[in-house]
Amino acid sequence: MTPAAETPLLHARNIGFRYGRRESDYRFDDWTASFPRGAVTALTGPSGCGKSTRLYLLALMLRISSGSIELDGERVDDLPDGARAALRANRFGFIFQDAALDTSRTVLDNVVETALYRGERKRDLHTRARELLDELGVAVPADRKPGEVSGGQAQRIATCRALIGRPDVIVADEPTGNLDPASAQVLLGALRRHTDQGAGVIIVTHDPGVAAWADHRIELSAS
Numbered sequence: 001m002t003p004a005a006e007t008p009l010l011h012a013r014n015i016g017f018r019y020g021r022r023e024s025d026y027r028f029d030d031w032t033a034s035f036p037r038g039a040v041t042a043l044t045g046p047s048g049c050g051k052s053t054r055l056y057l058l059a060l061m062l063r064i065s066s067g068s069i070e071l072d073g074e075r076v077d078d079l080p081d082g083a084r085a086a087l088r089a090n091r092f093g094f095i096f097q098d099a100a101l102d103t104s105r106t107v108l109d110n111v112v113e114t115a116l117y118r119g120e121r122k123r124d125l126h127t128r129a130r131e132l133l134d135e136l137g138v139a140v141p142a143d144r145k146p147g148e149v150s151g152g153q154a155q156r157i158a159t160c161r162a163l164i165g166r167p168d169v170i171v172a173d174e175p176t177g178n179l180d181p182a183s184a185q186v187l188l189g190a191l192r193r194h195t196d197q198g199a200g201v202i203i204v205t206h207d208p209g210v211a212a213w214a215d216h217r218i219e220l221s222a223s
């Protein structure tokens with residue numbers, strides 16, 4: 001069934017979460033937020049207020065303890081682990097703060113790996129990976145290992161990896177944190193082209209310029 005036009009791409013409904021049982025462990029209750037298609041939403045707020053935690057919950061990497069998460073109007077938080085993993089692989093792209101590349105594989109392999117698992121053709125993926133690396137200005141040989149690239153290049157390689165499967169949702173944790181202003185603009189431009197094609201992007205950022213550039217902002221307060 002096609003979701004109604006007004007159905008958000010991703011919706012967190014009254015969600016709660018806690019890292020542990022101790023009084024000092026970070027927790028929150030009753031958080032509601034909507035993330036539309038075709039738009040960039042920035043999650044902002046002071047360090048430690050729970051931005052990354054919410055990103056991981058929205059991307060089904062952690063389990064909420066109350067409430068629900070809906071993707072295109074369908075509840076997804078309560079699915080078994082395997083189904084959640086399949087959704088993560090097929091519907092989400094990830095850009096982590098530390099790029100999180102596999103240092104034992106080449107740049108090209110890092111970019112195509114997740115999409116290969118989905119059964120896409122290797123030759124097509126390699127062509128698209130090279131186009132994306134070019135678009136993101138990653139001027140290193142594609143057979144180089146991630147240990148041999150700069151932090152900023154690693155971040156842009158991770159962005160290519162997130163984009164290659166054309167996921168419905170990209171979650172990005174400080175994607176421009178390691179980048180000079182010109183490279184940050186290139187990365188944001190690539191994300192913008194992705195939302196122009198109907199996807200949703202959720203960015204955690206401390207950068208007021210990136211927050212202002214986003215279509216929507218959700219500001220969290222200190223916990």
Ligand SMILES: Nc1ncnc2c1ncn2[C@@H]1O[C@H](COP(=O)(O)OP(=O)(O)OP(=O)(O)O)[C@@H](O)[C@H]1O
Nearest residue numbers: 019020026045046047048049050051052053054204
């Ligand atoms: N794996 C974990 N186990 C226990 N506590 C955690 C874990 N990860 C984060 N926390 C705690 O949860 C709180 C929220 O962390 P989170 O990383 O979500 O904040 P943030 O707003 O993204 O911070 P920053 O802007 O500094 O990256 C912090 O108090 C942090 O110490």
